[in-house]
Amino acid sequence: MMDERFGLDRKVRLLGPVPLDSGGSFAPVEIAYETYGTLNEDADNAILVCHALTGDQYCASTHPMTGKPGWWARMVGPGKPVDTDRFCVICANVLGSCMGSSGPASEDPATAVAYGMDFPVITLADMVRAQELLIGHLGIERLHAVIGGSMGGMQTLTWASLFPQRVARAVVIASAARHSAQNIAFHEVGRQAIMADPKWRGGAYYHESDPPTAGLSVARMAAHITYLSEAGLTEKFGRRLQDRTDKSFGFDADFQVESYLRHQGLSFTGRFDANSYLYITRAMDYFDLADAHDGRLAGAFDGTKTRFCLVSFDSDWLYPTAESRRIVHALNGAGADVSFVELSSPFGHDAFLLDNPELDRVVSGFIGASA
Amino acid sequence: MMDERFGLDRKVRLLGPVPLDSGGSFAPVEIAYETYGTLNEDADNAILVCHALTGDQYCASTHPMTGKPGWWARMVGPGKPVDTDRFCVICANVLGSCMGSSGPASEDPATAVAYGMDFPVITLADMVRAQELLIGHLGIERLHAVIGGSMGGMQTLTWASLFPQRVARAVVIASAARHSAQNIAFHEVGRQAIMADPKWRGGAYYHESDPPTAGLSVARMAAHITYLSEAGLTEKFGRRLQDRTDKSFGFDADFQVESYLRHQGLSFTGRFDANSYLYITRAMDYFDLADAHDGRLAGAFDGTKTRFCLVSFDSDWLYPTAESRRIVHALNGAGADVSFVELSSPFGHDAFLLDNPELDRVVSGFIGASA
Numbered sequence: 001m002m003d004e005r006f007g008l009d010r011k012v013r014l015l016g017p018v019p020l021d022s023g024g025s026f027a028p029v030e031i032a033y034e035t036y037g038t039l040n041e042d043a044d045n046a047i048l049v050c051h052a053l054t055g056d057q058y059c060a061s062t063h064p065m066t067g068k069p070g071w072w073a074r075m076v077g078p079g080k081p082v083d084t085d086r087f088c089v090i091c092a093n094v095l096g097s098c099m100g101s102s103g104p105a106s107e108d109p110a111t112a113v114a115y116g117m118d119f120p121v122i123t124l125a126d127m128v129r130a131q132e133l134l135i136g137h138l139g140i141e142r143l144h145a146v147i148g149g150s151m152g153g154m155q156t157l158t159w160a161s162l163f164p165q166r167v168a169r170a171v172v173i174a175s176a177a178r179h180s181a182q183n184i185a186f187h188e189v190g191r192q193a194i195m196a197d198p199k200w201r202g203g204a205y206y207h208e209s210d211p212p213t214a215g216l217s218v219a220r221m222a223a224h225i226t227y228l229s230e231a232g233l234t235e236k237f238g239r240r241l242q243d244r245t246d247k248s249f250g251f252d253a254d255f256q257v258e259s260y261l262r263h264q265g266l267s268f269t270g271r272f273d274a275n276s277y278l279y280i281t282r283a284m285d286y287f288d289l290a291d292a293h294d295g296r297l298a299g300a301f302d303g304t305k306t307r308f309c310l311v312s313f314d315s316d317w318l319y320p321t322a323e324s325r326r327i328v329h330a331l332n333g334a335g336a337d338v339s340f341v342e343l344s345s346p347f348g349h350d351a352f353l354l355d356n357p358e359l360d361r362v363v364s365g366f367i368g369a370s371a
Numbered sequence: 372m373m374d375e376r377f378g379l380d381r382k383v384r385l386l387g388p389v390p391l392d393s394g395g396s397f398a399p400v401e402i403a404y405e406t407y408g409t410l411n412e413d414a415d416n417a418i419l420v421c422h423a424l425t426g427d428q429y430c431a432s433t434h435p436m437t438g439k440p441g442w443w444a445r446m447v448g449p450g451k452p453v454d455t456d457r458f459c460v461i462c463a464n465v466l467g468s469c470m471g472s473s474g475p476a477s478e479d480p481a482t483a484v485a486y487g488m489d490f491p492v493i494t495l496a497d498m499v500r501a502q503e504l505l506i507g508h509l510g511i512e513r514l515h516a517v518i519g520g521s522m523g524g525m526q527t528l529t530w531a532s533l534f535p536q537r538v539a540r541a542v543v544i545a546s547a548a549r550h551s552a553q554n555i556a557f558h559e560v561g562r563q564a565i566m567a568d569p570k571w572r573g574g575a576y577y578h579e580s581d582p583p584t585a586g587l588s589v590a591r592m593a594a595h596i597t598y599l600s601e602a603g604l605t606e607k608f609g610r611r612l613q614d615r616t617d618k619s620f621g622f623d624a625d626f627q628v629e630s631y632l633r634h635q636g637l638s639f640t641g642r643f644d645a646n647s648y649l650y651i652t653r654a655m656d657y658f659d660l661a662d663a664h665d666g667r668l669a670g671a672f673d674g675t676k677t678r679f680c681l682v683s684f685d686s687d688w689l690y691p692t693a694e695s696r697r698i699v700h701a702l703n704g705a706g707a708d709v710s711f712v713e714l715s716s717p718f719g720h721d722a723f724l725l726d727n728p729e730l731d732r733v734v735s736g737f738i739g740a741s742a
Contacts, residue, residue: 117622180601182599185628188624188626192592193564196586218560218564225553230688230691233556237552239550247657257552257555262563265563285626286620288610
């Protein structure tokens with residue numbers, strides 16, 4: 001008989017509650033997720049993949065709204081670095097997001113309308129606590145690995161810190177243990193762009209036909225620049241004009257890079273919720289793993305048995321190598337088993353999503369190695 | 372008898388016309404400017420200071436709207452590096468801006484209402500051609516120096532390229548000879564933020580009481596991040612909270628860097644016009660000095676007798692040192708006399724506006740040196 005807990009496009013309502021960093025708790029919590037591959041009898045071959053800010057549970061299957069391949073289809077699948085012939089891979093939409101897990105667009109059972117800004121402000125730790133409920137629900141005691149890039153890496157670090165006994169291996173890619181002032185600043189620009197859009201309506205736009213797409217689009221454009229390197233942008237677009245041989249001397253998208261950015265902004269609004277963008281960026285800005293340990297990052301990992309693998313990219317200026325190094329130093333200070341590599345790529349932060357044979361080798365080697 | 376052409380808060384209407392890169396011409400052109408110090412009998416002690424994107428003619432006198440000291444008061448004045456006891460310093464509001472020179476907020480003589488988006492799309496060269504009319508009007512054949520940082524440096528390069536016989540020395544600080552894809556991308560975010568604001572009204576907001584301040588504020592916030600270095604932001608703000616000891620778990624400005632950015636955005640809207648922001652950013656994006664020379668930057672300076680001084684800052688990621696070096700190589704290729712220094716500063720692009728004794732020495736030494 002099929003176990004309905006496993007497979008594509010799953011959704012579960014868990015009683016929880018999820019204790020929240022802001023105080024109080026959240027319950028019940030809905031979690032939308034997918035699994036790939038088969039959990040073995042010992043339930044010790046599960047790998048949790050954590051997604052980034054605007055990612056979702058569709059890491060290895062076709063996205064239902066865009067029709068595009070999953071965001072990490074090149075990394076997760078049969079025979080891929082995260083091999084679903086061998087591992088049972090789980091990917092869950094984070095708390096606060098908009099692809100089926102509880103978030104500001106969800107209906108508040110107390111009022112029978114969407115939460116909007118009445119959704120509680122959450123943290124990375126809250127997201128991870130919700131995922132931990134899911135892992136328990138799936139009957140998994142200990143994850144073979146937790147793995148993620150960007151905000152996925154922050155969740156991975158948080159998993160290892162909060163639930164060290166449940167995480168055998170942690171793979172943290174292009175990430176950081178805290179949000180820097182510059183990281184916060186870019187997110188704040190995005191939030192202000194959304195909240196400045198009159199169609200945002202204080203977050204209560206779900207019953208209207210016109211959500212704040214203009215503001216969300218500007219937020220996405222600003223963020224998108226931070227995902228790419230200056231050199232990558234120059235290589236990809238330079239100063240080339242879009243479908244024309246001369247400047248138009250107007251305010252159309254004369255340059256390819258303008259056209260590209262506008263497209264990124266607009267297409268994003270078709271698949272993402274503006275309030276979720278506010279909530280998740282806020283969670284990231286609040287993220288500083290050392291906070292709960294008197295500012296001593298090593299304190300987040302004291303006595304850990306989890307084995308860590310850190311990867312950074314040399315052209316990533318959003319979460320630069322120095323942030324990964326800081327984590328490595330803390331892990332060393334905590335006596336943890338850690339390997340670290342800085343990979344070369346011209347593609348900036350986005351490199352973790354792109355073809356990179358070296359990244360593949362690092363990931364498959366690390367998760368395949370026996371503990 | 373006082374010569375009314377010189378002094379503070381001057382404004383002149385010149386018949387021109389200014390030939391425009393977009394074709395056609397613009398006339399008459401109004402130019403608001405200030406002069407400091409006295410032009411000598413030979414009229415050979417004049418220095419033109421060119422301002423940046425959101426700068427103005429008040430480089431060394433109190434700003435009439437903000438009440439703050441001029442944006443380069445530390446550089447220009449009696450006994451300062453650009454010494455007004457010795458030089459006659461001229462600073463003019465650029466064409467397209469909003470502090471008195473012709474721009475989108477000016478009245479179109481043909482319609483007797485503000486131009487709005489009917490103002491012609493201008494270029495850096497157009498701005499410089501308008502300034503050249505002013506210099507002629509002031510009776511100056513040859514400028515002792517043209518000097519500017521950021522967009523001011525782009526104007527300085529353009530001056531030296533278009534009117535080499537009128538420029539004895541050119542000081543180009545924290546600048547570039549072209550706008551990169553990343554530079555264009557950030558400007559496009561700002562423009563989209565403005566144009567997404569319903570109060571922008573296609574640029575026709577001058578007769579309304581509520582200009583598009585929300586969009587302009589977001590544009591300024593995004594741009595402001597590019598003026599600062601990551602290290603500078605971390606040093607200045609880090610993750611420190613604003614007027615509170617704990618996170619609020621809300622969307623207020625919890626962090627000092629958020630509060631600072633919001634203030635930067637809001638205060639900017641009190642002194643700047645949204646349409647001018649569109650026009651001037653567009654002019655900068657169109658800027659590529661090599662364009663008119665088959666992509667060969669040296670061609671912009673062939674045979675020049677102008678002496679050049681280039682200065683970059685090591686933490687400036689908006690116009691990084693590599694862009695200055697590219698100009699130096701081109702000038703070398705053109706056989707020009709050029710000196711170049713990269714200065715150290717933690718403050719990113721903004722360093723050219725801040726106290727920097729080394730910058731002072733470089734500038735005063737270069738403009739004081741006999742030709």
